[in-house]
Amino acid sequence: MTLEISGAARDALEGWLTASRALKGSAENTITAYRNDVLDFIVFLTSYHAEPQGLKALARVTTPDMRAFMAHLRAEGASPRSMARKLSAVKSFYRWLAEREGFEPTAVLSARAPKFQKKLPRPLGEDAARAMIDTVEIQAADSWVGARDAAVVTLLYGCGLRISEALKLTGADWPMGDSLRITGKGGKERIVPVLKVARDAVATYLQLCPFEPEPTQPLFRGKRGGALNPRLVQKVTEKARMQLGLPATATPHAMRHSFATHLLSAGGDLRAIQELLGHASLSTTQAYTSVDSVHLMKVYNAAHPKAG
Template sequence: MSIGISPAAGEALADWLEASRALKSASDNTITAYRADVLDFIAFLTAHHAEPQGLAPLSRVTTTDMRSWMAHLRNDGCAPRSMARKLSAVKSFYRWLSEREGFEPTAVLSARAPKFQKKLPRPLTEEAARAMIDTVELQSSDGWIGARDAAVITLLYGCGLRISEALGLCGRDLPIGQTLRILGKGRKERIVPVLPVAQSAVQNYLQLCPYDQEADVPIFRGARGGPLNPRLIQKVTEKARMQLGLPATATPHAMRHSFATHLLAAGGDLRAIQELLGHSSLSTTQAYTSVDEVHLMKVYDATHPKAG
């Protein structure tokens, strides 16, 4: 399907992507996805109306156009979750474009995404989380690399960090004290407490690491001294979970899910957990209440004398 976009519309799309990068601190992957989703929409309009899409045609998109596009996506086998993502990107573009060009974007903004069942986080048990940390450390014959991997996984589970946040820690963040100042998604800052076990894991790694710590350089290094690639942590976690017989859902990000779920199970406050995770919306954190309910029902079914 040819795209058929005018130079002016193409420039507008580029400007919007740049604005998203600057104002929303969108990642490169997000920008790439935004661009592809909006171009797919414009390509559909080009074919649907049999004419190239400039700024004027884009401003005249109707409710019927939106319904036709959604039907086209369904017929193409696009999953509801992907459809919702594409619609979100198009809406974001139209909010920006309508303000700049001065037209009414109601037809686009009122379009509804299909409902889909959100995937619940898949946490590890407390025993499995501890075993994962211990087993990860044994995957390398080089002691400092094993200590490095264990320190990263311990931060994910002990502090609820995203892998990008753990690998983003620099020399200026040392020494690791009782709290860490984390710059998360959207450059949102939060303070997280650091358990003694996490402090010890990082300190053990630093003592063994052959590279000097510099203020503006990540503390977690690759074998040759460069910043640690997150893919290496994913790989070592995969090896450890296969040795432990854990499911494919036992990923580095699952350690963060486990942090939240175990806190909630221990009576943690949902708002406090939201702050610790750096979620902008409480609804995101509320997914963990469903996880905990699932766990409680499993315990009930397995232990209640009248169950089964």
């Protein structure tokens, strides 16, 4: 049986999502995840209390209610990571709702998420990253497809781009100069330098590509001329890593991790790398670089004016 939530609760949820779009610039995928997570919570309360949950009912949520919700998620088989994500969305919704409706959201905000071991990114070594690009290029039946795949992976490693960012490039981005203006998560723009090796890889692809680069069309095309599917990039890197005997963590996104790690190892500044990656938080960049605390302290001691 599908439970109906109250109109007031639904309106509040949509109001919060609209505010998240406007104030935080949240991407649509994020908005969809937020909606589903908070809907799960409201539907749970509706079932748990056997009545629709209007704004007054939502304001009366108790600590036992929150414990029951977490127990419900656990019984449904949700992973600790998934439970933590859902609780984070509910807390964000309640901060907004409490300020708007004037109630105290302590019961919700004090709820604790289960602990889980965060998976640290595993970058490739420099030789493995180069081998990945070379292998991707030679495994396609069509030379232009191999050149295309190598160009995409080179941009991931050479510029620290996400797959989605590389595949959003259009003919208007060619010819490439020394830098690219990239629109990342949440519509945040950043400027990334483009190495000559990356420009050359894209140039080789375009020389072989049967489709002319058009300003309004994707730069990277599928075999029929449409936008290249990101899943195809994942498949070719998966095939390459198996040929090279690399671990399952050698994914397209690992090339981005490698970009950050190798920059830091070469003496790059964490704050500058944060800007290049488009991270909102420096702590996220530290995780991506996958370096130990000893190396971080060396960077700190070398850079801080009062160190030593």
